[in-house]
Amino acid sequence: xxxxxxxxxxxxxxxxxxxxxxxxxxxxxxxxxxxxxxxxxxxxxxxxxxxxxxxxxxxxxxxxxxxxxxxxxxxxxxxxxxxxxxxxxxxxxxxxxxxxxxxxxxxxxxxxxxxxxxxxxxxxxxxxxxxxxxxxxxxxxxxxxxxxxxxxxxxxxxxxxxxxxxxxxxxxxxxxxxxxxxxxxxxxxxxxxxxxxxxxxxxxxxxxxxxxxxxxxxxxxxxxxxxxxxxxxxxxxxxxxxxxxxxxxxxxxxxxxxxxxxxxxxxxxxxxxxxxxxxxxxxxxxxxxxxxxxxxxxxxxxxxxxxxxxxxxxxxxxxxxxxxxxxxxxxxxxxxxxxxxxxxxxxxxxxxxxxxxxxxxxxxxxxxxxxxxxxxxxxxxxxxxxxxxxxxxxxxxxxxxxxxxxxxxxxxxxxxxxxxxxxxxxxxxxxxxxxxxxxxxxxxxxxxxxxxxxxxxxxxxxxxxxxxxxxxxxxxxxxxxxxxxxxxxxxxxxxxxxxxxxxxxxxxxxxxxxxxxxxxxxxxxxxxxxxxxxxxxxxxxxxxxxxxxxxxxxxxxxxxxxxxxxxxxxxxxxxxxxxxxxxxxxxxxxxxxxxxxxxxxxxxxxxxxxxxxxxxxxxxxxxxxxxxxxxxxxxxxxxxxxxxxxxxxxxxxxxxxxxxxx
Amino acid sequence: xxxxxxxxxxxxxxxxxxxxxxxxxxxxxxxxxxxxxxxxxxxxxxxxxxxxxxxxxxxxxxxxxxxxxxxxxxxxxxxxxxxxxxxxxxxxxxxxxxxxxxxxxxxxxxxxxxxxxxxxxxxxxxxxxxxxxxxxxxxxxxxxxxxxxxxxxxxxxxxxxxxxxxxxxxxxxxxxxxxxxxxxxxxxxxxxxxxxxxxxxxxxxxxxxxxxxxxxxxxxxxxx
Ligand code: HEM
Ligand SMILES: [Cu+2]
Ligand SMILES: [Cu+2]
Numbered sequence: 081x082x083x084x085x086x087x088x089x090x091x092x093x094x095x096x097x098x099x100x101x102x103x104x105x106x107x108x109x110x111x112x113x114x115x116x117x118x119x120x121x122x123x124x125x126x127x128x129x130x131x132x133x134x135x136x137x138x139x140x141x142x143x144x145x146x147x148x149x150x151x152x153x154x155x156x157x158x159x160x161x162x163x164x165x166x167x168x169x170x171x172x173x174x175x176x177x178x179x180x181x182x183x184x185x186x187x188x189x190x191x192x193x194x195x196x197x198x199x200x201x202x203x204x205x206x207x208x209x210x211x212x213x214x215x216x217x218x219x220x221x222x223x224x225x226x227x228x229x230x231x232x233x234x235x236x237x238x239x240x241x242x243x244x245x246x247x248x249x250x251x252x253x254x255x256x257x258x259x260x261x262x263x264x265x266x267x268x269x270x271x272x273x274x275x276x277x278x279x280x281x282x283x284x285x286x287x288x289x290x291x292x293x294x295x296x297x298x299x300x301x302x303x304x305x306x307x308x309x310x311x312x313x314x315x316x317x318x319x320x321x322x323x324x325x326x327x328x329x330x331x332x333x334x335x336x337x338x339x340x341x342x343x344x345x346x347x348x349x350x351x352x353x354x355x356x357x358x359x360x361x362x363x364x365x366x367x368x369x370x371x372x373x374x375x376x377x378x379x380x381x382x383x384x385x386x387x388x389x390x391x392x393x394x395x396x397x398x399x400x401x402x403x404x405x406x407x408x409x410x411x412x413x414x415x416x417x418x419x420x421x422x423x424x425x426x427x428x429x430x431x432x433x434x435x436x437x438x439x440x441x442x443x444x445x446x447x448x449x450x451x452x453x454x455x456x457x458x459x460x461x462x463x464x465x466x467x468x469x470x471x472x473x474x475x476x477x478x479x480x481x482x483x484x485x486x487x488x489x490x491x492x493x494x495x496x497x498x499x500x501x502x503x504x505x506x507x508x509x510x511x512x513x514x515x516x517x518x519x520x521x522x523x524x525x526x527x528x529x530x531x532x533x534x535x536x537x538x539x540x541x542x543x544x545x546x547x548x549x550x551x552x553x554x555x556x557x558x559x560x561x562x563x564x565x566x567x568x569x570x571x572x573x574x575x576x577x578x579x580x581x582x583x584x585x586x587x588x589x590x591x592x593x594x595x596x597x598x599x600x601x602x603x604x605x606x607x608x609x610x611x612x613x614x615x616x617x618x619x620x621x622x623x624x625x626x627x628x629x630x631x632x633x634x635x636x637x638x639x640x641x642x643x644x645x646x647x648x649x650x651x652x653x654x655x656x657x658x659x660x661x662x663x664x665x666x667x668x669x670x671x672x673x674x675x676x677x678x679x680x681x682x683x684x685x686x687x688x689x690x691x692x693x694x695x696x697x698x699x700x701x702x703x704x705x706x707x708x709x710x711x712x713x714x715x716x717x718x719x720x721x722x723x724x725x726x727x728x729x730x731x732x733x734x735x736x737x738x739x740x741x742x
Numbered sequence: 743x744x745x746x747x748x749x750x751x752x753x754x755x756x757x758x759x760x761x762x763x764x765x766x767x768x769x770x771x772x773x774x775x776x777x778x779x780x781x782x783x784x785x786x787x788x789x790x791x792x793x794x795x796x797x798x799x800x801x802x803x804x805x806x807x808x809x810x811x812x813x814x815x816x817x818x819x820x821x822x823x824x825x826x827x828x829x830x831x832x833x834x835x836x837x838x839x840x841x842x843x844x845x846x847x848x849x850x851x852x853x854x855x856x857x858x859x860x861x862x863x864x865x866x867x868x869x870x871x872x873x874x875x876x877x878x879x880x881x882x883x884x885x886x887x888x889x890x891x892x893x894x895x896x897x898x899x900x901x902x903x904x905x906x907x908x909x910x911x912x913x914x915x916x917x918x919x920x921x922x923x924x925x926x927x928x929x930x931x932x933x934x935x936x937x938x939x940x941x942x943x944x945x946x947x948x949x950x951x952x953x954x955x956x957x958x959x960x961x962x963x964x965x966x
Contacts, residue, residue: 146943242892243931244961249953318949330945668748
């Protein structure tokens with residue numbers, strides 16, 4: 081088993097990878113500006129983009145997918161791809177690998193120095209899971225705010241059906257950027273911050289299984305972000321986040337940004353999920369058997385399986401779209417023997433599991449928080465875990481419910497209606513578990529708990545409206561309207577984002593050793609809860625009245641409702657600003673330190689100091705009991721953090737001997 | 743870091759982000775085409791002159807010189823402005839003259855061959871009043887339409903000989919379509935648009951210029 085049994089200092093010195101003898105003098109450290117970090121990465125990206133652009137123009141000269149647009153798609157796609165590689169190369173992603181392949185020593189001294197180099201390490205290709213977790217956290221908040229600004233632009237345009245701030249084309253470009261930014265950049269990342277940071281701490285490991293993959297999965301996201309935003313400079317993409325063919329094949333160069341950025345994010349998700357799966361399976365501390373795994377870790381594990389199995393289909397589809405748009409393959413062109421349904425099926429084969437990639441972590445976070453603030457064991461722990469596994473399996477068999485109205489074989493509709501309605505059963509488990517935990521509990525209404533309760537309220541509305549959408553006759557009237565829009569904002573924004581906020585208020589003291597201001601937190605919660613519902617509840621009615629998605633104008637009679645929604649969405653924006661203010665104020669200016677276990681939690685992650693020391697645990701802990709035994713008489717402590725030397729290896733030795741006898 | 747250093751860093755970072763956002767928004771707002779003002783109405787009437795072109799001079803229209811486009815003649819300077827935004831007084835008669843330099847693209851739906859919403863329900867083609875145009879067989883052919891859906895105004899624009907392809911054109915080889923309509927009493931932005939799918943090589947001809955201010959769609963701003 082690949083865990084470090086001994087503290088680092090007890091290790092025998094040996095040959096370092098790269099062939100340097102242990103007593104050889106360390107190579108001299110280079111000055112900071114010659115060592116890879118964000119500035120060299122930016123330089124690499126610019127050089128890569130220019131090279132790719134040049135190459136594209138050499139290969140394909142004046143060719144362009146849309147004749148009148150005057151731009152060469154080859155040059156743009158190659159620019160993005162080489163630019164991304166240049167960004168990674170500039171960061172030093174490949175340096176150590178190349179050095180080891182050519183037998184030269186790695187810059188171990190520099191790495192050691194950079195590892196403890198204050199703020200600067202957050203701008204480097206750091207292999208520390210706690211650094212990567214915080215990088216992800218800041219990145220995710222940044223992507224969320226960008227998407228949020230675009231949402232404000234959407235609602236500004238919808239203030240009036242006749243006065244226009246944007247042209248219809250600009251409006252669809254903004255909607256597409258908003259949707260894609262929120263789905264692929266922001267919410268899919270949720271396991272980036274919470275997973276990378278907390279997983280090793282929750283299962284008693286010193287690190288993630290593959291530190292290089294973990295860092296790479298993060299550093300792909302800023303590249304994807306810039307590529308995606310650059311699409312606006314080419315007029316954006318007119319087809320929303322779903323990229324339906326043939327629109328996506330025929331659109332102008334903004335579509336290249338969509339395809340490349342989504343492809344990069346697909347790769348990042350695969351790497352993220354793969355790393356989490358291996359870490360959960362192989363890096364659990366002794367005693368952390370499957371029945372003691374925190375429920376949030378179950379959520380991470382199932383989500384990661386979804387990412388690893390669904391995202392490759394997405395990456396493949398994006399690759400096909402890119403070749404359709406450049407070298408004129410015709411995967412999605414009906415006239416030339418392809419099929420636009422192929423895209424629709426590939427996209428949603430990824431896309432439906434994707435919505436559970438957003439839902440399961442939310443379930444996990446709130447289920448993890450409930451017992452702490454109810455001071456009771458989690459009701460039906462096994463049912464919750466089974467529900468998550470059930471959702472994971474079923475979510476691969478429902479994707480065609482997005483195509484009910486597209487002209488698919490009508491015989492497919494009842495099948496997918498059935499599987500979709502089936503999936504509400506394991507989803508219902510999650511609510512069952514919550515109700516059981518609330519039963520006769522003395523609830524502490526802290527900020528994280530408020531957000532968790534908000535989650536259950538919002539997700540209930542989102543989930544119930546989903547049952548209507550899964551019903552073919554009902555969906556026929558609801559499809560493509562603001563009803564759908566309200567439904568998925570209830571599940572994603574009302575669900576995942578509320579859960580994310582709960583997790584942030586709950587775990588930030590752990591991650592930064594700093595407590596967010598609780599009064600501002602309560603103001604944030606109540607404004608967000610009220611204005612979220614005021615914004616999205618009326619949209620169900622607006623949708624039933626027939627207002628279509630992705631259209632910049634609407635019937636005059638719907639103006640009052642739309643104005644209500646827009647004004648309330650601006651207030652929702654103010655609420656998010658209160659959060660940003662709180663986050664920045666608490667972490668930068670006030671810095672109220674919180675070292676112990678403020679919530680009195682039994683989670684293993686709370687048994688070490690905050691923020692956790694390098695390496696998390698001095699010795700690998702031995703887990704003695706489950707994480708939710710609140711109020712259970714004679715419950716043993718969660719773990720022995722300082723097991724006597726040799727205990728673990730002896731246990732394994734005995735097991736190995738037994739195994740040998742059989 | 744000391745508190746002062748942290749606060750300073752924070753202020754610099756916030757200013758950088760806010761500055762970036764202001765730059766982008768200002769760039770967008772200032773980047774749009776200008777509005778030609780016809781507000782100074784004499785004798786209760788306004789004369790608006792426009793032209794249509796198959797493509798434009800890259801020096802005048804650097805963004806999309808290959809797109810079909812409208813131009814509007816500025817009443818102040820007499821020069822052609824690359825825009826589709828214009829401003830007129832409320833409850834006023836507007837006399838429109840459209841010089842057609844583009845060739846013929848037949849309407850896809852013959853409904854758009856009908857003239858509606860104009861004074862007298864007609865448009866004049868080279869001086870001859872016409873109620874309905876058969877855009878496929880003539881005698882008059884159609885290149886674009888000028889339509890304000892909320893006023894029920896729709897006029898097919900006669901095709902020209904298409905001898906000049908770098909708008910704005912100034913020669914005499916063009917068709918001339920004229921019509922008049924009354925602006926509404928209520929001030930506001932009234933959207934207008936061409937309904938002939940002339941976005942060459944876009945999906946169904948409806949992308950690109952058909953959706954972009956300055957080309958085949960724009961606003962008529964009515965002020966009281
Ligand atoms: C500040 C809160 C938000 C507001 C006010 C908002 C508003 C909107 C509106 C009005 C639309 C529909 C535009 C149209 O179809 O014409 C939309 C689309 C969308 N939003 Fe949001 N949104 C918010 C947050 C989010 C979040 C947090 C997510 C996901 C995590 C999200 C994901 C999407 C998606 C996927 C679309 C569909 C885009 C498409 O049609 O391709 N939104 N949003
Ligand atoms: Cu689905
Ligand atoms: Cu036209």
